[in-house]
Amino acid sequence: MNILFLVAMIVEAIFGLGFLFIPGTLMGQMGLTLDPVATTITRQFGSALLGFATLLWFAYKSDKPEFKRWVAISLLIYFIVSGIVLVIAQFTVQMVPMIWGIIALHLIFFVWFGYFLVKKT
Secondary structure, three states: OHHHHHHHHHHHHHHHHHHHHOHHHHHHOOOOOOOHHHHHHHHHHHHHHHHHHHHHHHHHHOOOHHHHHHHHHHHHHHHHHHHHHHHHHHHHOOOOOHHHHHHHHHHHHHHHHHHHHHHHO
8 A cells, every 4th residue: 555655645746736836837738727816726726735745645654554544535535526526627617638637547546545445444
């Protein structure tokens, strides 16, 4: 499970830093133009992703199986809910096709976290 935590931490940190420091550029790649309010909200989201990365780092370093399980449950919920939101956005806002890659990434992490939770039960 540690490799999962490490990979997810790296991915979340990269996206978190991108949303925090270059929100216009990152969202521009997704076909969106940000106004000042949307830029602020995007940066806020980036800070949340950095919080996830930090949580994943603590889970990676932890030797407590129960803590790792709760972190995995939390991220499982995040990845499925966030993935659903992205699918809805793709069909209603019709962003660029690159969004399907991000949706696929969410699905991969959802399945990967789900696998470890089911395997441990």
